Amino acid sequence: AQTVTQSQPEMSVQEAETVTLSCTYDTSESDYYLFWYKQPPSRQMILVIRQEAYKQQNATENRFSVNFQKAAKSFSLKISDSQLGDAAMYFCAYRSAFGNQFYFGTGTSLTVIP
Amino acid sequence: GAVVSQHPSRVICKSGTSVKIECRSLDFQATTMFWYRQFPKKSLMLMATSNEGSKATYEQGVEKDKFLINHASLTLSTLTVTSAHPEDSSFYICSAREDRSSYNEQFFGPGTRLTVL
Numbered sequence: 001a002q003t004v005t006q007s008q009p010e011m012s013v014q015e016a017e018t019v020t021l022s023c024t025y026d027t028s029e030s031d032y033y034l035f036w037y038k039q040p041p042s043r044q045m046i047l048v049i050r051q052e053a054y055k056q057q058n059a060t061e062n063r064f065s066v067n068f069q070k071a072a073k074s075f076s077l078k079i080s081d082s083q084l085g086d087a088a089m090y091f092c093a094y095r096s097a098f099g100n101q102f103y104f105g106t107g108t109s110l111t112v113i114p
Numbered sequence: 115g116a117v118v119s120q121h122p123s124r125v126i127c128k129s130g131t132s133v134k135i136e137c138r139s140l141d142f143q144a145t146t147m148f149w150y151r152q153f154p155k156k157s158l159m160l161m162a163t164s165n166e167g168s169k170a171t172y173e174q175g176v177e178k179d180k181f182l183i184n185h186a187s188l189t190l191s192t193l194t195v196t197s198a199h200p201e202d203s204s205f206y207i208c209s210a211r212e213d214r215s216s217y218n219e220q221f222f223g224p225g226t227r228l229t230v231l
Contacts, residue, residue: 043225104157
């Protein structure tokens with residue numbers, strides 16, 4: 001079974017600074033998707049960014065970018081120019097390209113310091 | 115964008131009663147929906163996969179007689195927690211897979227907080 005590991009239970013960043021959240025995963029599949037989801041206090045899961053494993057180029061969405069290292073099975077999220085609204089729990093997730101099931105990491109709680 | 119709703123958003127019930135939670139895809143069809151459970155400050159754990167017109171598929175360790183799932187239409191799945199006990203108190207989240215998405219895109223509902231007294 002696939003596993004997703006987030007080794008940082010909590011992180012903090014100064015407003016306007018940059019922070020990187022780590023994620024590693026284990027799989028024997030070659031085709032899959034990786035995701036970062038944000039869960040604010042409202043508990044609504046919000047998709048931050050998605051990466052297709054077959055794409056070498058790192059995905060970017062405005063202030064959010066990933067560093068996808070397929071060989072190392074690493075998928076970190078970089079948040080630039082951090083804002084107070086970025087404070088939330090962040091989950092890294094894996095999904096097979098041919099399946100439906102998400103495998104979530106244990107989450108990283110991000111605090112943004114004004 | 116695709117929206118998934120859940121109703122109710124929070125419910126409090128007495129031990130021994132049954133509670134039904136609805137998950138609706140508002141602007142897309144979803145043959146397949148998923149039910150997750152999330153404990154405080156923990157990750158989402160998949161409970162079951164709900165398929166329109168057929169029986170749900172439950173993950174190992176999830177009691178299908180306790181967590182009844184009905185996927186009656188392409189936009190609605192319901193989760194009924196039968197004979198609820200305090201240990202069933204949790205946050206329940208559904209997601210719906212958009213049928214027409216080439217990515218098998220899934221969208222999450224806002225969740226339902228269940229408290230069993």
